[in-house]
Amino acid sequence: MSSDPAVATGYEDPPARKGFFTDTSVCIGCKACEVACKEWNEIPADDGFDLLGMSYDNTGALGGSTWRHVAFIEQPARPLPLVAPEPSVVELSPRVVEPEPRVVEHVETTTSPGETTDFRWLMSSDVCKHCTHAACLDVCPTGSLFRTEFGTVVVQPDICNGCGYCVPACPYGVIERRTGPAGTKNVGVAQKCTLCYDRLGAGQRPACAQACPTESIQFGDVDELRSRAEERVQRLHDDGVMDARLYGADPDDGVGGAGAFFLLLDEPEVYGLPPDPVVTTRDLPAMYKHATTAALTLLAGAVISFVGRRG
Amino acid sequence: MAEAHPVGFQWVMEAKARGAKVIHVDPRFTRTSALCDTFVALRAGTDIAFLGGVINYVLSNELDFREYVVAYTNAATILREDYRDTEDLDGLFSGYDVETATYDPSSWQYDEEGADDASAQDQHMQRETASAMQHESHGVGVTAHPPRDETLQHPRCVYQVLKRHFARYTPEMVERTCGVSRAAFLEVCEAVTANSGRERTTALVYSVGWTQHSVGVQYIRTGAILQLLLGNMGRPGGGIMALRGHASIQGSTDIPTLFNLLPGYLPMPHAEQHPTLTDWIDSVRHPGAKGFWANAGVYGINLLKAYWGDAASAENDYCFDYLPRLTGDHGTYRTVLDMIDGSVKGYFLLGQNPAVGSAHGRAQRLGMANLDWLVVRDLFEIESATFWKSSPEIETGEIVPEECATEVFLLPAASHVEKEGTFTQTQRMLQWREKAVEPPGDCRSELWFFYHLGRMIRERLKAPSASSAAALSLSERDRPVLDLAWDYPVHGEHDEPSAEAVLREINGYEVASGRLLSSYTEMKDDGTTLGGCWIYSGVFKDGVNQAARRKPGSEQSWVAPEWGWAWPANRRILYNRASADPDGKPWSERKALVWWDEDAGEWTGHDIADFEPTKPPTYSPPEGSSGLEALAGDDPFIMQGDGKGALFVPQGLVDGPMPTHYEPVESPFGNPFYAQQANPTRKTYDRDDNPMNPSPDTGVFPFVFTTSRLTEHHTAGGMSRYLQYLSELQPEMFVEVSPALARERGLEHMGWCHVVTSRSAVEGRVLVTERLRPLRVEGRVVHQVWLPFHWGSGGMVSGDSANDLLGISLDPNVLIQESKVGTCDVRAGRRPRGAALREYVAGYLARAGLDGEEDS
Numbered sequence A: 001m002s003s004d005p006a007v008a009t010g011y012e013d014p015p016a017r018k019g020f021f022t023d024t025s026v027c028i029g030c031k032a033c034e035v036a037c038k039e040w041n042e043i044p045a046d047d048g049f050d051l052l053g054m055s056y057d058n059t060g061a062l063g064g065s066t067w068r069h070v071a072f073i074e075q076p077a078r079p080l081p082l083v084a085p086e087p088s089v090v091e092l093s094p095r096v097v098e099p100e101p102r103v104v105e106h107v108e109t110t111t112s113p114g115e116t117t118d119f120r121w122l123m124s125s126d127v128c129k130h131c132t133h134a135a136c137l138d139v140c141p142t143g144s145l146f147r148t149e150f151g152t153v154v155v156q157p158d159i160c161n162g163c164g165y166c167v168p169a170c171p172y173g174v175i176e177r178r179t180g181p182a183g184t185k186n187v188g189v190a191q192k193c194t195l196c197y198d199r200l201g202a203g204q205r206p207a208c209a210q211a212c213p214t215e216s217i218q219f220g221d222v223d224e225l226r227s228r229a230e231e232r233v234q235r236l237h238d239d240g241v242m243d244a245r246l247y248g249a250d251p252d253d254g255v256g257g258a259g260a261f262f263l264l265l266d267e268p269e270v271y272g273l274p275p276d277p278v279v280t281t282r283d284l285p286a287m288y289k290h291a292t293t294a295a296l297t298l299l300a301g302a303v304i305s306f307v308g309r310r311g
Numbered sequence B: 001m002a003e004a005h006p007v008g009f010q011w012v013m014e015a016k017a018r019g020a021k022v023i024h025v026d027p028r029f030t031r032t033s034a035l036c037d038t039f040v041a042l043r044a045g046t047d048i049a050f051l052g053g054v055i056n057y058v059l060s061n062e063l064d065f066r067e068y069v070v071a072y073t074n075a076a077t078i079l080r081e082d083y084r085d086t087e088d089l090d091g092l093f094s095g096y097d098v099e100t101a102t103y104d105p106s107s108w109q110y111d112e113e114g115a116d117d118a119s120a121q122d123q124h125m126q127r128e129t130a131s132a133m134q135h136e137s138h139g140v141g142v143t144a145h146p147p148r149d150e151t152l153q154h155p156r157c158v159y160q161v162l163k164r165h166f167a168r169y170t171p172e173m174v175e176r177t178c179g180v181s182r183a184a185f186l187e188v189c190e191a192v193t194a195n196s197g198r199e200r201t202t203a204l205v206y207s208v209g210w211t212q213h214s215v216g217v218q219y220i221r222t223g224a225i226l227q228l229l230l231g232n233m234g235r236p237g238g239g240i241m242a243l244r245g246h247a248s249i250q251g252s253t254d255i256p257t258l259f260n261l262l263p264g265y266l267p268m269p270h271a272e273q274h275p276t277l278t279d280w281i282d283s284v285r286h287p288g289a290k291g292f293w294a295n296a297g298v299y300g301i302n303l304l305k306a307y308w309g310d311a312a313s314a315e316n317d318y319c320f321d322y323l324p325r326l327t328g329d330h331g332t333y334r335t336v337l338d339m340i341d342g343s344v345k346g347y348f349l350l351g352q353n354p355a356v357g358s359a360h361g362r363a364q365r366l367g368m369a370n371l372d373w374l375v376v377r378d379l380f381e382i383e384s385a386t387f388w389k390s391s392p393e394i395e396t397g398e399i400v401p402e403e404c405a406t407e408v409f410l411l412p413a414a415s416h417v418e419k420e421g422t423f424t425q426t427q428r429m430l431q432w433r434e435k436a437v438e439p440p441g442d443c444r445s446e447l448w449f450f451y452h453l454g455r456m457i458r459e460r461l462k463a464p465s466a467s468s469a470a471a472l473s474l475s476e477r478d479r480p481v482l483d484l485a486w487d488y489p490v491h492g493e494h495d496e497p498s499a500e501a502v503l504r505e506i507n508g509y510e511v512a513s514g515r516l517l518s519s520y521t522e523m524k525d526d527g528t529t530l531g532g533c534w535i536y537s538g539v540f541k542d543g544v545n546q547a548a549r550r551k552p553g554s555e556q557s558w559v560a561p562e563w564g565w566a567w568p569a570n571r572r573i574l575y576n577r578a579s580a581d582p583d584g585k586p587w588s589e590r591k592a593l594v595w596w597d598e599d600a601g602e603w604t605g606h607d608i609a610d611f612e613p614t615k616p617p618t619y620s621p622p623e624g625s626s627g628l629e630a631l632a633g634d635d636p637f638i639m640q641g642d643g644k645g646a647l648f649v650p651q652g653l654v655d656g657p658m659p660t661h662y663e664p665v666e667s668p669f670g671n672p673f674y675a676q677q678a679n680p681t682r683k684t685y686d687r688d689d690n691p692m693n694p695s696p697d698t699g700v701f702p703f704v705f706t707t708s709r710l711t712e713h714h715t716a717g718g719m720s721r722y723l724q725y726l727s728e729l730q731p732e733m734f735v736e737v738s739p740a741l742a743r744e745r746g747l748e749h750m751g752w753c754h755v756v757t758s759r760s761a762v763e764g765r766v767l768v769t770e771r772l773r774p775l776r777v778e779g780r781v782v783h784q785v786w787l788p789f790h791w792g793s794g795g796m797v798s799g800d801s802a803n804d805l806l807g808i809s810l811d812p813n814v815l816i817q818e819s820k821v822g823t824c825d826v827r828a829g830r831r832p833r834g835a836a837l838r839e840y841v842a843g844y845l846a847r848a849g850l851d852g853e854e855d856s
Helices: A005-009 A032-041 A135-139 A197-201 A207-211 A222-238 A284-309 B010-017 B031-035 B047-060 B066-072 B123-128 B132-138 B158-166 B171-178 B182-194 B216-229 B249-254 B277-285 B292-311 B314-322 B332-341 B361-368 B392-396 B446-462 B469-473 B475-482 B499-507 B739-745 B835-847
Strands: A018-023 A068-075 A120-127 A145-147 A153-155 A217-221 A245-247 A260-264 B023-026 B038-041 B204-206 B240-242 B346-350 B373-378 B407-412 B421-424 B429-433 B594-597 B602-605 B703-708 B734-737 B752-756 B761-768 B775-777 B780-782 B784-788 B822-828
Touching: A005 A145, A018 A120, A018 A222, A032 A068, A032 A207, A120 A260, A120 B031, A135 A145, A207 A217, A217 A222, A222 A245, A222 A260, B010 B031, B023 B031, B023 B182, B038 B182, B047 B158, B047 B171, B047 B182, B047 B216, B066 B216, B171 B182, B171 B775, B204 B216, B216 B240, B249 B421, B277 B292, B277 B314, B292 B314, B314 B475, B332 B361, B361 B392, B392 B835, B421 B499, B446 B475, B734 B739, B734 B752, B739 B761, B739 B822, B752 B835, B761 B835
Parallel strands: A018 A260, B023 B038, B204 B240, B346 B373, B373 B407, B703 B784, B734 B761
Antiparallel strands: A018 A217, A068 A120, A145 A153, A245 A260, B421 B429, B594 B602, B703 B822, B734 B784, B752 B761, B752 B822, B775 B780
């Protein structure tokens, strides 16, 4: 089976696979991506204007009415560990880490190497991963979700019946049914990032990539983006930013690699991303096999027991 | 910068990608800090101490770019014998008069005969009229050939005086005053000095966090001194970039909407000081000085001719008498207080929301409530249009809708995509924008509004009616309006005036032929040319709208001169003569910008030289010369009276020839440097409705607060709180506090708190964050609190206005308010409402001893 999802789907001679490389090391948290996406796709404002208290993140998470979500993580200066740290509990929802109460008499604004890290404010624009193995696509009963010629995963809102199977299928919690008052565009059906399928068809970049002032969001051919991303990580390591790593760029990961992948400056959990996402339908063939085996075994057992009784 | 200029910040990121080191100095860790290499937290209001410390570091360690300093600054110039420094007078300079709280700058002058007698100009009047703003662009009014010691050893040369003045700004004092550790401070000093000189340059970038202080102008001066000492002015990658607060606010000082300036930084004439055209021109020209302001008469006459067209001729001094005159302080804060006092009847607000955006919100709203009429033109129904029915004063009962007599006219305005015209941004670059869509309904552009308002007023003035016997008797008074050249072509369904025609008039042209001028050097003082703004002359050169050019950067040099048009004459870096050494060769190949081409006999390079094109570097002016003739071949600062960059400013600044650390008007601390606590010449309005917190503090207002912006909102919220996509990004007014302050005052993250000053109390949700850090200053811990100033009572997301906390205390040079630092109390829970709010504030006033006496 071809690794190019468009080819695997059956397109003949599709264009190069398109996706995003989101380099969070240059994100300035301006949220132009969130606004550009909403404007282009006519997405309603989410219900209510609520202060969430998650640093400057009042959007909360991706959902039916949020297709780009900027996370903000404030990391207080902390002592550098002398030994490797214990694995920490996975925190899946992004929250401000409440600092330990301590008397702060004077805060050094420079760090002595080996003593404390600098205060960090991580910012990152999250988006649908457009997985190579997309569980949402696998479970959709109506064929509303489909793989485009660009290798992206798109919902056809006029076909979607709002069954919601795709929602728990996504290992990242991206896709959701849109909520809102009656009459809201596409209310009740599954909604997520389309990688601006309509703009790609016109030779344009997705709205978020167009708007991003620092080119944190880079759009292009996934292969080329992956090699660009590797160079960027190498450059950051050369500059001493050892925390830099890619997320979703590995074709051997649990979703077969993501069409939209990231450069992070810490563990995925810090950003509210699952550390080891697996396409939730991965075990389905094995499960059916086991179920079938069990069923046949049961059937065989029943037959044997009947046969045994005769005679 | 990332918060307020996210798109511009991409260039900082680009520089970073190319290896630049970026340092952020701020009271608070912001989205800018998150992307910088180094962040330095300092106490709001102490930047002069910090920068002064860097200056002292440079001078003490002899790390200045000596060749540049000697040749291009006034370091070698010798001062008068009777000059006394803050070192001698414990924080004051010589010449201070306690009665008027002003200086006589005579003793600050260069040691020479015939120093400009304008030095004796009434400093009180200078402060009233913010005339330092004219000096800032007119340059120091000194004579052309002052005495100099190029060895920099003379005890009264500027270099030595500067050294002595800043000697006490040690790393220890920086730590004590600013709360910045010595290590962090020295890291900045080392980075800045290692990256300045022939091969490398350092840029300073600032915005209103530096200007909105009672010593705001001196903040900028401190930066300028540092950049001159390091040889960074006029050089690529160097200089000082002033980020402005609005997209075209540079344009609003170039073609001013300021009470004291005319286009091209000509001063508004004063009733007593400038009775005639000659008096007015001479006040700008500084006879005997060097430089381009020698031609002030030409620029002024061309402006007058643009205003009054055919009616303006040599016989009537080009209608100079028609210009309105200043009689004193007509600044916005004086005007608002006059509204409260009943002497101002009407007010036009155009894209401005002072009910939320100006200091002392309560005074703003009470002022507007006392007008006869108010015209508000805006995109939405902003708080300044609804104060009479929805405002804190409605709640307290200070404004009663049924009794408020102000007649409010709310007129819908066209947005920037619904009209054509130019924006002028911080690099002095004009960019023309086309109209993309027609404005909806009755929305109209400012151009349409003022043109038709003028047209209709002129029609009424021209047409006497039975009831206008009074009008006939005022006919002389009507002539300035009736004689205006007001014949702009109009087009379209709504008779929209042609913005291009206005830009052509601004550019200037020959009256008889209509030929557009290519440069201000083509302007004549005999009425044969006109031009609305001499510094903009050339924007329509050759009949081409230069501001509309958009050649991509990838298709031209790194200076990109064919994108838009920068004044003057499309020079992209001012004073770029300084990028070459006295012989006209670049200081280094790496930093080459302009240089002298001996064969061609002219200046050439990547940028257009900010210098007379064919004047060789070896040119030496004759004895007794003045004006352009007196500018030597190595005088890069062509707008200054002596052609040199000013380390020391003999005249033009109300509060001193050099920057000095003064505490903010409201501060928890005594001045660690001198006995003089705050700016001794600051503009104050001592009235019951403008109390100032006592300083140093008595414990009633123990915390420092500062205000600034969020990326998601825009200034007073008129362009963001009415839009759903922005409102949902930052939906509520909040207050940022450190964890330590939260513990001290029992504040809970996401709970409520309120901030109290002697003016008012505002509430907000609590955001506990380590981006705010307690600092150790003068041996004790001080907490800083931060508020965004975007919220008001209107819009999709409403909240209290941070500017209600501020009083009115102004920088004496330009009358900008001190809105970036004050003292306050912070308490858990929501604030009292209704009449209880005023009682609550009154309680604080009483405890602070402010019901009666003022501290100075």
